[in-house]
Amino acid sequence: MKTSSAKLLILLLLLIITGCARDDEDDSSERRTAVTVKVAESRELERREVSVGRLETTSAPAVAAETAGRVARIHRDAGDQIEAGDLLAELEGQPQRIAVNAARAEVRRLQALLDNEQRRADRLTRLAERQSVAQDQLDEATTAVEGFEAQLESAQARLEDAEYNLERTRMISPVSGRVQRRMVSAGDFVSVGQVAFELVSDEKLRAILPLPEHLQDRIEPGLPVRLSIPARPDEAVDATLTELRPAVGERSRAIEVIVELDNPGSWRPGGSVKGEVIVSRHEAVVVSPASLVRRPAGQVVFVAEAGRALQREVETGLRTADHVEIVEGLEAGEKVVVDGAGFLSDDAAIEVRDEGAGS
Structure with a gap:
């Protein structure tokens, strides 16, 4: 009986010692x-000011009639894409063709008279060298040659004017872009200076970006600007701030900065544009x-x-x-x-x- 009690006491002592060792181990290991x-x-880093603005074209020419006449054919309509040199419309050119033919005939007539008078003057010059003709006859022939030369120059100028008017019966696009409006129809009679087409060129664009008024002292021409459009937000275009409009908007109290750029491809005037004006860079x-x-x-x-x-x-x-x-x-x-x-x-x-x- 005493032996069993001794064994039980030893076992309890071992358990107590083991537990204390574990407690000491837990205390020494910190949770990480x-x-x-x-x-x-x-x-x-770049300090940027972000704005959403609009795109405008820097070129929107109006094509007007440069000679009077009736519209014979329309070759382009509103919304059509055009290239510089494309034919927009033609006028009936019969009066201009008649004027060209008449001017050419007059040039030919005067050229023949001049050639004949020049041969006469050359012959009299040779005779005068041998003293076989009076000097006043030679002077008369020389004066006649000079007169025909002047008349021929005048006739050639009238021919060029007639040919110019005939060429102007063809209305040609001066830029690449789109037809914004067509104001004439086949059969209309147009006078000189009458606008027939309004065009919009999309080769050169201008981004108009509003910014808060308090930034006007920090924004200046020459700052870099990163531009993108909603349809292609990942295709950014790097440009340079061109100018600031001096007036502050009465309603928005915003300044407008202008960025001119070459069209990167499919950007359209009138569309929205996002601009990031890079005000400064620093490490x-x-x-x-x-x-x-x-x-x-x-x-x-x-x-x-x-x-x-x-x-x-x-x-x-x-x-x-x-x-x-x-x-x-x-x-x-x-x-x-x-x-x-x-x-x-x-x-x-x-x-x-x-x-x-x-x-």
Whole structure:
């Protein structure tokens, strides 16, 4: 009986000793939070002002009749795409053709008279060299040649004018683009200067972007601008701010900036355009947005050092979907906790599961 009691007492002592050892082991091992870290990097950031505006054409010529006549044929209508040099309409050119034929006949007649008088003058010149003709006869022939030359020049000018008027019976597009409006129909009689077509060129465009009035001292011509349209938001065009309109809108209290550009392809006047005016560029330390944690002290990040998470209060600046600028409180190259940052406190023990190279 005494032997059994002794064994039971030894067993109880062993159990107590084992439990105390386990308690000591649990106290000595601290729980570590699994986290991922990335290195804070230095990057050039752009301070942008974003605006949605409209596209306009820089060229919208009106094609008018340059000679009077009746419209014979219409070759282009409103909405048609055109190229520079395309025929828009033709006028009946019979009066102009008659004038051309008459002018050509007059040129031929005067050319024949001039040639005949020139031969006579040449013959009298040779006779005068042998003193076989009176000088006044030679002078008369020379004067006649000069008179016919002047008449021929005048007739050639009238021929050019008649040919010009005949060519002007063809209304030609001066630009590539679209027909905005057609104001004449076949059979209409048009006079000189009467507008027949309104065109819109889409080769050169102008983006009009409204910006808040308070930015007028920070915006100036020459700043880079990134433009895109809703149909193709990923196809950005880099341009330069061309000018500022001096007046402030009475209703919107906004200034308008103007950006002129070559049409990149399918942009249409009258459409919407998104513009990002790059006001400045500067180097900054950036981290992932997931690294920022709000605490009673303000916004903080946790820097990973030797298995510990050290809390840093930081001042932030520019934000994007990918990164946040750290204005103060962190240096480039420091390792910052990303995933798991929200579960940490200052000087918490961490276990780094993944380490990236940047924000």
